[in-house]
Amino acid sequence: MGHVSAAAEPGALLEHLFRHQAGRMVAHFARLLGPAHLELAEEIVQEAMLRALQTWPYQGVPENAVAWLFRVAHNRAIDALRRNRYAGGEEALEELARTAAKTPDDPLVEEQLRDDELRMIFMCCHPEIPREASVALSLKTVGGFSVREIARAFLADDAAVAQRLVRAKRQIREQRLTLEMPHGAELNQRLDSVLEVIYFVFNEGYTAHEGQDLIRQDLCAEALRLGGLVARASLATPRVHALVAMMALQAARLPARVDEAGDLVLLESQDRTRWDRRLIALGFQHFNLSMIGEDVSEYHVQAAIAATHARAGDAESIDWPVILRLYDQLLAINPSPVVALNRAVAVAKVHGPAAALAEVETLERERKLRDYYLLLAVRGHLLLELGRSTEAAEHFRSALERPCSEPERRFLRRKLEQCGPSA
């Protein structure tokens, strides 16, 4: 009696292969079946994956796992169309029956599949669809995330996410949204909303609210993947590259953001050898491409800030005056209190803690920031630098009462200890 399979090794599947292939298969079959039948496309893909789940554990992973999945889905699609006839379905059935299943290693097919994914994400970000629904729909269809995964990543309710998706799909059907790419000014607008959705996904992943859930890191990776997809397309503008540069340079720092004990490490004290070199190189590559032309978007400035940090060999050589100028620029484009708070940190480095404290105090009047733990933490930090440890301790204590993640909480407790026993 020998082993059942001598084929592939257990590790033969690339990380997230199923998730990524689910995304592109849904995009592919949604084009073939028509976007009104997005749900059917999702079912077909789910069935193909289930088939794999039932057979691969015993027979081993087939040599070309992706082609296997596409072939099974292709046959399922033919079956589904034969069973369930709808207007326009005849054409799809004919095309499916005429052509063999797509073999994704063929470069032409590969290009077609990338195009399918691109069209899908552009449809998901249609201005008629509300932002939150666009985000969920993009992650579900192109990203291959499940409802539960999306809900967990956004700390939302499963039912609420499912409802959002149902409504968005109904909208696609009723308003007859198509997978046609928009043209001219409409294309630029749509591209902007695609970038906003990707940026939103990245930020949600980057700003861990609670705990250290892996799914949130997956959001950063998915945002980068989607950004790369758009950046590779012929419609990519320098703004697209700026967003990808910013995401890559920031994501490169993720491994260094917490130390071995799971404690938060501030950017300037991070162990730079733990930064992801591959992502930094990717970031600079897109950063250079973003410089073509006159456009200076928010993504450009954020990418420039991240690049300035990445360029510094150690904490001492960070060019704070440049970073402060970039924050001034960012504030002019996006006058948000959160940007202003980040800028205050640069002010402290360039003009000292007293100047920064004055700026932070004016920010406290902002209703949006009043309950933000970071504002209190920054203020406490500046007070501590000025030797006003009793006041500093008060701020760290009230920051601890605000919602923040466990590593952030430990960080605040350490700062509180630094205020001394008398405080």
Add this chain to the structure above:
Amino acid sequence: MPQYMLLLYGDPANWATLSADEMQKAIQKYFAWTQKPFTKDSHRLADDPGRVIRPPAGKPRVTDGPYSETKEVLGGYYTIEAANYDEAVKLALEHPQLEYGGTIEVRHVWGT
């Protein structure tokens, strides 16, 4: 070395609730088990309900599988080598079947 059969029972509906990412992880975990040094054999059983043959008075009666009242079906089996039941159970406790809500029946193959 004595051989033990691990009979894997589970509710196939559980699989349908997994995400793509979770399905991939499940495949890798189950497949890794077929590659363990103590695993001698592993097979999946078809999804159909199978047939059950019972000998009532008169001629034998053939019915559909035993699963009409229960959702848990025998989905597959492994043959492993272990010194005794304790070791077989200890190994089986690590099997992903339990993680995915299934049941494992451990039986000694008599005479091995």
